[in-house]
Every structure is written in structure tokens, then in C-alpha cells.
Amino acid sequence: MVENDGIRVCPIPGYGLGVIAERAFKRGDCVLRERPLIHFGKPQSSAADAPRQAFDMAELTAIIKGLSDEDRSQLTALHDRDQKPGQAKTYIGIINTNSFGCTCGSINDGACVCIIASRINHSCFPNLTRYWSHSEEVMCFMATYPIQPGDQLFVSYCDSNATQAVRQKTLTRYGFQCQCRLCSLTGHALLAHDAAAVTFEVGP
Ligand SMILES: [Zn+2]
Ligand SMILES: [Zn+2]
Structure with missing residues (x-):
């Protein structure tokens, strides 16, 4: 169905x-x-x-x-x-x-x-x-x-919610390089997103 x-x-x-x-x-x-x-x-x-x-x-x-x-x-x-x-x-x-x-x-x-x-x-x-x-x-x-x-x-x-490095490690098993909005972040935007991800992983 x-x-x-x-x-x-x-x-x-x-x-x-x-x-x-x-x-x-x-x-x-x-x-x-x-x-x-x-x-x-x-x-x-x-x-x-x-x-x-x-x-x-x-x-x-x-x-x-x-x-x-x-x-x-x-x-x-x-x-x-x-x-x-x-x-x-x-x-x-x-x-x-x-x-x-x-x-x-x-x-x-x-x-x-x-x-x-x-x-x-x-x-x-x-x-x-x-x-x-x-x-x-x-x-x-x-x-x-x-x-x-x-x-x-x-x-x-x-x-x-993981950092870019952790996500890309998981995704290498699928044999492609992700080019989504998050994976395209660089510089300050990447640091900010990864910092939020680490906070999320560690918890309050
Ligand atoms: Zn079931
Ligand atoms: Zn991605």
C-alpha cells in the first residue's frame, strides 16, 4: 500500500x-x-x-x-x-x-x-x-x-543535530559528499552551528 x-x-x-x-x-x-x-x-x-x-x-x-x-x-x-x-x-x-x-x-x-x-x-x-x-x-x-x-x-x-564533522563521518558510509545548506556552511556560521550541536550533544 x-x-x-x-x-x-x-x-x-x-x-x-x-x-x-x-x-x-x-x-x-x-x-x-x-x-x-x-x-x-x-x-x-x-x-x-x-x-x-x-x-x-x-x-x-x-x-x-x-x-x-x-x-x-x-x-x-x-x-x-x-x-x-x-x-x-x-x-x-x-x-x-x-x-x-x-x-x-x-x-x-x-x-x-x-x-x-x-x-x-x-x-x-x-x-x-x-x-x-x-x-x-x-x-x-x-x-x-x-x-x-x-x-x-x-x-x-x-x-x-550533530556537528558537521560527525555528520560527514556517518555519511561516508553511504559513499557521497553531502552538499546541503548545513554542510555548505563555512567560517562563523559553521562555528556557530557546530557550537550549538556540541551543546546539544553534551546537554545543559
Ligand atoms: Zn509493528
Ligand atoms: Zn549535509
Whole structure:
């Protein structure tokens, strides 16, 4: 199930594929609600303090085996950040690259891969925030800023409140150099933002 009226996956110069708004969204509007193609690592019990399951290859193998051919080809079309030149993608690489954590309040509900949401590129200053609806088993994306038709949609793959150095270290795992507004800061503006980030990390 996908509710994505008004957005479109398409090639974007400098990004490969990305997702574009085809209409305006107000701050707080739901932009995308998507049921995951795969959802794994759910805790055995729904208690808030249930231990998070380790990455379970047997579970993943069973889930991938159970997919329809069409769903499996959608999964294998996604990016694998660990793919080496001349080698095939791996499911584990695809899942590491594209999974979102499914945290709903205090409920840790494992992680998932969504086909459309996987195409949303990263910004440290994103125009979308996301949450997992445990009751509906749906990943929801909402506008954090007004979005105009033609704007690219972004989520953050890292902690946007961290310093530039910490963010860029996290993002090297994805194999790109972020060029968002925050990563483009220099001089006094960068010092000011990083100082606020450090304060945030350390706390009052
Ligand atoms: Zn950035
Ligand atoms: Zn759930």
C-alpha cells in the first residue's frame, strides 16, 4: 500500500534517482505513507523494553524467499553502498543501505525497507521527517517545511543535530559528499552551528 499522491520518483542531476514533489505541501502535511516491502528484526514481545533482535540472516533469507518475483526485483533494483566494481549487489548490502528503523514512541519495531521511500535522498536539513505507525505498519513522511512543486524531497540519514564533522563521518558510509545548506556552511556560521550541536550533544 502506498499513498503518495503528488510525488514522483525520477532521475535528478547529481543524485541518480530521487523524489520530487509535484504539488505544494504545507508544513505538517503527510507527503508519503508506505507499507514496507520487507519488515524484519521485530522484537519477540511488544513490551517497550523487549530486547532488539540481532540482525538475523535466517529471518531475512526467509522473508526474501517469500517475496513475489516482482517484489524481489524491486528490492534488487535498490542501491547497495557496499557493492564493489564488477561484483553483484548483495541483499545484506541493499538492506544496510536502504533500511529505516521502525521506532514508534517507546516501541522498537525492528527495521524495514520501503521501495519509494528508499529513493528519497539525504539532506542534513531535510524537508521531511518520518515516523513509524506501529498500529498500521506504515512508514509516514511529513513536511517539516513548506514544499513547492518541483522541490526535491529529503530525509536525514544521520543525526542532523550533530556537528558537521560527525555528520560527514556517518555519511561516508553511504559513499557521497553531502552538499546541503548545513554542510555548505563555512567560517562563523559553521562555528556557530557546530557550537550549538556540541551543546546539544553534551546537554545543559
Ligand atoms: Zn549535509
Ligand atoms: Zn509493528
